Amino acid sequence: xxxxxxxxxxxxxxxxxxxxxxxxxxxxxxxxxxxxxxxxxxxxxxxxxxxxxxxxxxxxxxxxxxxxxxxxxxxxxxxxxxxxxxxxxxxxxxxxxxxxxxxxxxxxxxxxxxxxxxxxxxxxxxxxxxxxxxxxxxxxxxxxxxxxxxxxxxxxxxxxxxxxxxxxxxxxxxxxxxxxxxxxxxxxxxxxxxxxxxxxxxxxxxxxxxxxxxxxxxxxxxxxxxxxxxxxxxxxxxxxxxxxxxxxxxxxxxxxxxxxxxxxxxxxxxxxxxxxxxxxxx
Ligand code: ADE
Numbered sequence: 001x002x003x004x005x006x007x008x009x010x011x012x013x014x015x016x017x018x019x020x021x022x023x024x025x026x027x028x029x030x031x032x033x034x035x036x037x038x039x040x041x042x043x044x045x046x047x048x049x050x051x052x053x054x055x056x057x058x059x060x061x062x063x064x065x066x067x068x069x070x071x072x073x074x075x076x077x078x079x080x081x082x083x084x085x086x087x088x089x090x091x092x093x094x095x096x097x098x099x100x101x102x103x104x105x106x107x108x109x110x111x112x113x114x115x116x117x118x119x120x121x122x123x124x125x126x127x128x129x130x131x132x133x134x135x136x137x138x139x140x141x142x143x144x145x146x147x148x149x150x151x152x153x154x155x156x157x158x159x160x161x162x163x164x165x166x167x168x169x170x171x172x173x174x175x176x177x178x179x180x181x182x183x184x185x186x187x188x189x190x191x192x193x194x195x196x197x198x199x200x201x202x203x204x205x206x207x208x209x210x211x212x213x214x215x216x217x218x219x220x221x222x223x224x225x226x227x228x229x230x231x232x233x234x235x236x237x238x239x240x241x242x243x244x245x246x247x248x249x250x251x252x253x254x255x256x257x258x259x260x261x262x263x264x265x266x267x268x269x270x271x272x273x274x275x276x277x278x279x280x281x282x
Contacts, residue, residue, distance in 0.1 A: 097150030183236030234260030
């Protein structure tokens with residue numbers, strides 16, 4: 001049996017409907033590389049909808065000045081309502097992309113991979129009329145910075161969610177070992193040349209001892225996560241062996257619990273063998 005992405009029940013293509021003022025910005029994401037191949041193979045489905053088609057006026061104007069005054073323009077809620085109503089099926093998730101939303105992360109990607117039809121609503125200008133809140137299931141931000149629109153955020157979500165559907169990435173197992181799916185950052189990888197500008201490849205990777213390689217990779221993932229994202233350690237399901245590795249990496253024994261690490265394995269007591277009684281010659 002092939003492993004399934006968490007939260008995904010299998011079956012039909014995952015359908016993304018993107019509502020945007022710039023559908024052509026996203027076209028390459030849906031046609032090239034692995035997402036494009038998944039769409040061609042019927043694993044994912046992408047529909048790009050131009051919000052201007054639903055402007056309701058011959059100037060295709062979708063925005064207006066904000067009540068109360070101020071700079072910028074606001075996208076009208078009735079335009080969004082018509083665009084959503086025109087979708088061929090009702091999405092089970094309607095996401096407004098905004099820097100004011102819930103932060104997107106791997107856990108949310110895994111949750112969304114279980115949906116059948118996700119609508120992504122991309123803003124531009126000053127944003128949407130606040131009443132769109134009543135039309136969406138959630139608001140999502142891809143990080144604490146402000147972009148000029150939600151299209152790049154929609155692309156991030158399609159990439160991160162799409163790759164969790166079975167068959168989308170070649171190696172079904174590879175998403176499990178990835179940064180975040182394992183709870184830790186990725187371990188470093190190397191390939192030829194074995195020697196490059198004075199930099200070699202760690203000897204253990206050249207040796208073919210698979211148990212040693214697995215442990216080395218786990219230790220490097222722990223080392224990287226400790227150095228770069230220690231906040232991830234408590235959620236990473238650390239084992240007693242990981243705790244030993246953390247101690248070797250310089251973590252104080254008292255600090256292990258704070259990183260969500262269990263006590264390290266108790267060293268096995270050496271069995272003291274009773275000296276053999278010399279056989280009496282008979
Ligand atoms: N639109 C503009 N900035 C954004 C962000 N950080 N996340 C999602 N949508 C956005």
